[in-house]
Amino acid sequence: MDKIISRVSRDLKDNGVSVIPNVFSESQCKEYVQILDDLIENAPSNSKNRINEDVQSINNYFRHHPKLLDLVYIPILDKLFKHLIGNDHVLISANTFNRSKKVGIKQNTDYEHSKNAGHNWHIDSDYIGGIRIESGFSYQIIIMLEDFTEENGATHYVPDSHKIRTRPDRDAEYDYKIITGKAGSIGIIDSGLWHRSGGVTPISRWGVFNCYGPWFVKPYFRFPDMLGENTGKNLSPQLRRLLHYRSTPPLNEEERLNTVINEIED
Secondary structure, three states: OHHHHHHHHHHHHHHOEEEEOOOOOHHHHHHHHHHHHHHHHOOOOOOOOOEOOOOEEEEOHHHOOHHHHHHOOOHHHHHHHHHHOOOOOEEEEEEEEEOEOOOOOOOOHHHHHHOOOOOOOEOOOOEEOOEEOOOOOOEEEEEEOOOEOHHHOOOEEOOOHHHOOOOOOOOOOOOOEEOOEOOOOEEEEEOOOOEEOOOOEOOOOEEEEEEEEOOOOOOOOOHHHHHOHHHHHOOOHHHHHHOOOOOOOOOOOOOOOOOOOOOOOO
16 A cells, blocks of 8 residues: 555656556445436435536535445545645545436436536636645545546546646646546546546446545535534544544634544544
8 A cells, every 4th residue: 555655646746646546346336336326316306416418416425325435535545645635634525427418317407507517627726816726735536436438528637737826728728638547446636737527428437526635624515514413423533534523613712722623543
């Protein structure tokens, strides 16, 4: 594991992208894909997720099925991010996407305008005073639950763009490469890397897209409130950390003075 972490750390610093193969088995991937397909098929009509003929997406997928929590805490990535970010790193956002053409799918017309989200050049970091936050601040992962190939719209990226601290032209034509891998692989990118989704194809391509960063970064959603304290008590120490149970600020100084609560991890 240490050799993999050294390689990936070097790749991320030099190139802004790396891939770890065979993190999940074929049978595990098929199980996760079946769960996600079922969630899309049975999504309520008032779902706020993107569900239409061009993309099927679920925010906070882990709240809908406990097995999907396995896609939040991944031991080799946790060790990697402890090295790159710090021991108290957390989950910032978690989404799943399948950019496959599904004619006749039950559509969420309220969110039809966002069916192409991510198809333009963008980053998953942010800007302060018009200058992008420095590289190495946070990382996006892509869990490839199905093969990611050039033919099924795998993620595009602009090489070395994590070293550029200005904004990409969202509609420009840049020279790009494609993040590919077999099902069970995990791609990792510096959040400052310019990237976009590939096009919509008839081929299923489920992927999980999580962003991890330092404990003081605000998550997209209030995970402890979302899952509740009863669920939180039954989570592993690692998941409690990642889901902000240990880093949500106290109400006031009477509750405690430190933001981060230390718990022993295995």
